[in-house]
Amino acid sequence: MSAGTKTVPSLDYDCIVVGSGHAGSCAALSARDAGCKRVLVVDKCPPEWVGGNGYFTAGAHRTVHGGLQDLLPIVQNVSPEAARNIDLDAYTADDFTRDIMRLGNGRSDPGVVKAVVDGSRDAVQWLADRVKVPFILSFHRQAYLVNGRQVFWGGLVLSVEDGGKGLIAAHRAALEAAGIETWFNTAATEVLVDGDAVVGLVVDKEGTPLRLRAPAVILACGGFEANRELRGKHLGTDWERAKVRGTPYNTGDGLALAQRVGARLTGDFAGCHSTCWDANAPSDRGDRVLSNQFTKSGYPLGLMLNTRGARFVDEGEDFRNYTYAKFGRAILAQPGGVAFQVWDSAVVGWLRKEEYADDVVERIWADSVRGLAEKLEEKGLEDKEAFVRTVERYNEATRAFRAEHPDKEWDPAVKDGLSTQSSSVQLELPKSNWALPIEQPPFLAVEVTCGITFTFGGLAIEPGTAGVISEKTGKPIRGLFCTGELVGGLFYGNYPGGSGLTGGAVFGRKAGEEAAKLAAAAAA
Incomplete structure (x- = not known):
């Protein structure tokens, strides 16, 4: 610990989430609902850049589903009359798995893929019910009007009203209603560990260093796509000229924070969306x-x-x-x-x-x-x-x-x-x-x-908990989790559209639930 942080009073939380985007918001809400009383979200961006890359998406969520009748209860833009003119095939777990694996040439981690696929339908239902995400059928992006019928194609049917803007607005409303605070202009600078367990986080809050105590830290601060130097290093020098599609604040901070406490890197560091x-x-x-x-x-x-x-x-x-x-x-x-x-x-x-x-x-x-x-x-x-x-x-x-x-x-x-x-x-x-x-x-x-949207290389996780794996032990680092773009091993070379937001929700929920278990154990 640097001398400058020793004199600053500590602040206690049950769970700290780094990143205010879709995945981080899912993690924070999940932690709160699972029993964490004090949940904090920190983000180095100013408040006008809230939402990470999720804000810049079309809000597409790829999920396993049983067809039109399965999805009608969670979408807001289909009348009974319109439903009669829609062709929308079921999308099975095998379909979803096959799409990820074939586009990644079989390299994706089977356990990580299975976790996303198996958790996808529950995740979108939770987003609709808990977060009040205004889901719609994506007529404007994933269907064509053919012979008077709306025909969906490509296995992707769900979007969000007003795209990523609507998605993040729903998250912000849910976080506020849950009493979860967000500190903007606050950069995470160090994950604190005691022995083999995470005990907190050091942040720079508008120029003031603070030492925060928490038994769980969830990293949800994106990849390194907005870092020109890291793009050149990992993807190749051509990528230095790629245009950044979303937030300029995803510069690889989560990778660096985790590496300094011994996290294992995995996945396609030469690949990106x-x-x-x-x-x-x-x-x-x-x-x-x-x-x-x-x-x-x-x-x-x-x-x-x-x-x-x-x-x-x-x-x-x-x-x-x-x-x-x-x-x-x-x-x-x-x-x-x-x-x-x-x-x-x-x-x-x-x-x-x-x-x-x-x-x-x-x-x-x-x-x-x-x-x-x-x-x-x-x-x-x-x-x-x-x-x-x-x-x-x-x-x-x-x-x-x-x-x-x-x-x-x-x-x-x-x-x-x-x-x-x-x-x-x-x-x-x-x-x-x-x-x-x-x-x-x-x-x-x-x-x-x-x-460039996001990078594929990231942190190795235990798929059932979203716990970050230690390079030294091969086991999860107690109290450290990640979700969203930081998860490595899911995508290689290519990916099926809409699966990124789904993965962020699935692992965000898992991380939040695990954080609550640690908070309960710490309070016991």
Whole structure:
């Protein structure tokens, strides 16, 4: 302990949570409900940045469920009349597990995955009942109107009214009602231990060092995505130029705090959640007003080309919520770290207005593909002839496929198999689904880059308790827990959309419940 903290009176709590985001809020409420009388949330951000990265999400929660009838009681935007026109398949534990494991190429920790999957449905029910999170069915993001029916796709159906803003507002109201205080402008600087157990936390509260006593500390302060130096170290130097999608305060503090008391690191430190992001968005932080609207997820409906006029991903490989996290990385690897999304007028109406409206993104229009290429030269397109040839070759391939398969119909709500690969024409890089020709003017393009959301590497935990594992003993460090982005071993390389918030709730609840047990033992 530094000399400067010895003279400061100690303050006693049953549980201290580091981080005011979704995961930390779940942990604090869970601890309070499980019996902790004095729960404190600390966050180094100012109050106007409350909510961590959860604030910048669309509020999507992936969960096991039994279909429409199972979810209707917890959503607020479906009338009985509307329910009759919804197609929403059940999403099983096997489905959820398979999605995480296949996107991570089988590397995810089975125990951590099982904990998230098995706890997912109870977690969203708790969020609806206890936190009063205003869940909705995600018509605007995860369904298409096909033949008069709302058809959901990609295994993800739940969102929150007003997205992450609505999610964090619900948490703040619940925390206030529970009498849980939050100290902003308060950085956690040291986890205090006595022997092999956590006994408190040192914080810097607006320049004043304080020594806080508590039998449980829950770290929920995010990864290192907002730390340019750590991004370069772990992810590679290209990532130093990635745009930060959310809070600028997730700089790896939790990892450093835990490492200093012997915590084990685990997971994919070279991987992260990233996405196609507006090239004109701020570089080092999200926008509290537009937040998730900078996402540009309409690429399955069109093409993505780099500044040399070449495609670089299979835009129709899978549903958007299974590919966006890795396609952001693919964009970053292109020359200049940017790309152009391109559509014709036949599909522009299918683009989400929240992402592609005139007052959200710079839209570049032209009456011909060549004319579009000429306009994109002003945005950095280096080879307009290659751009035109790429589109023309793609169009040729789509027409050849349609000629061979006249029975195939374009359907954005399913993987329709409408591709570029026929017996007569095959592209070296296919578009495997939703391959319509780019031929109906006017043509639209937007410039995109990579936005980084959170990093995958983190702390090793015991899945049943969210207890942080000691590198030395291989057992949980008594009194130290973590949740949210800090949990390592869950995601590798890619992830299924909506599972991050769910994981934060699942492990936040576990951590809070365990903290209450320690508080009760300390009081006995």
